[in-house]
Amino acid sequence: MSSNDSSLLSSSLRTCRDVELTREERTEFDLISPERPRTTRGLALRVNHGGRSGFAWGEGNPRGEELLEQAIEDSRDGPEAILFAHGILPPVRSEGEPDIEQGLERLRALIRGLDFMLPPLLPEREFRVQARLLRQRLTILTRAGERSACRLLYFLTLRSSEDPPLTAGMYTARPDDTPAEILCRLAWRTVHSREVAWPESDHLPAVFTSTGTGRLLQDLASDQLDVRSGPEAPVPGKAWLHPAIRILDDGTVPGAFGTTPFDGEGLPRGCVPLVENGRLIRALADRSRGPRTRPGEMGLAVRDWGQPPRPGYSNLVMGAGDSSLGELCSEIQEGLLLDRLTPVPGRAEPGEFCRRAETAFLILEGQPVCRTPPVLVRARYEDLLGNRLQALGFERSWHGRTFAPPLSVSDITLEEADPDPDEDFSDLPGCWW
Known part of the structure; x- marks a missing residue:
């Protein structure tokens, strides 16, 4: 940080109980003209003022005094604040500049x-x-x-x-x-996209490819594993999903998209069990929404660009089973193979998984035979990963910030989807940091 940032921190601490200053910078390199990179940067200020939390953000190089005024004003109606300084945690710096x-x-x-x-x-x-x-x-x-x-x-x-x-x-x-x-x-x-056919029933067994399971994990994390989830969220320690289900938040996997030295609040990343043997072990919670974090505990906060930290995961890693993708298809005989699944905001009921299957295949006699038109697929999480779960595959692969196996379920509900959706959703993997 520059001397100006240090001065802003010092001056802010004269009027606030605690202060956190964050510099964010992203630079995009195009392969066609890498000599002309596009850089965006900004400065964020979080304050604990009178026991309330306030936040302010400015693109580029905003004036620190104005940011402080905005953050203090924001704190007047803000939630209960925490202390941002983590005391005995040592400073963390990256090991040199990437090439x-x-x-x-x-x-x-x-x-x-x-x-x-x-x-x-x-x-x-x-x-x-x-x-x-x-x-x-x-x-x-x-x-x-x-x-x-x-x-x-x-x-x-x-x-x-x-x-x-x-x-x-x-x-x-x-x-x-x-x-x-x-x-x-x-x-x-x-190979399987040369013809298109409609499924004959609106209730069918289904196999999720590792791509599809990754999307299921994403929605499960935001709808059920987040500490901000509503009354449909599971109770920690209660038997909830199939005993074979094991889910980790692992921010230490080398080269994974969500791996960072520290989380959105500066706490070190680690490997944190979320679900073990079908039981919720721990919800995704940052320091302000969960129990006050002890020094040295692993962080579970993420940041969206220009926003304060929130609960979130680094990389979701799901335990594997014993079956190949082909064996999963063979076991259900007739059904759907669900591959690319895109969001449909507002269509899911509480506690329910619902996505548009942009790429899905009809399975007959245990083999994928052709594409299906886009369809909506829906089922409750506790059914998909609970009593309807038939088997887990062993062929895990990375898709964004999820590392998941294929899986098969005994039943999923199908509905006709809008052939021309209003919005084109990106497959990019989530938050900024």
């Missing part, structure tokens, strides 16, 4: 591999490749010291708009040197 040129070259190498292998593998389709490199930097300054980190994120998406449309993507902090996984996913989807 931008090396990151760009790794992305170029991946695209060259895709350009070489896509035409002979999928000659009947044209794909559009989108790729970018994002550098993120977060610095938190409190009375306890400074925590600073910088990381690179890789975004790569392949899309084919031909009917029926296909897409595959990679969002990671450490890209593989081979495009094999992306190509395999695209080729598999293409």
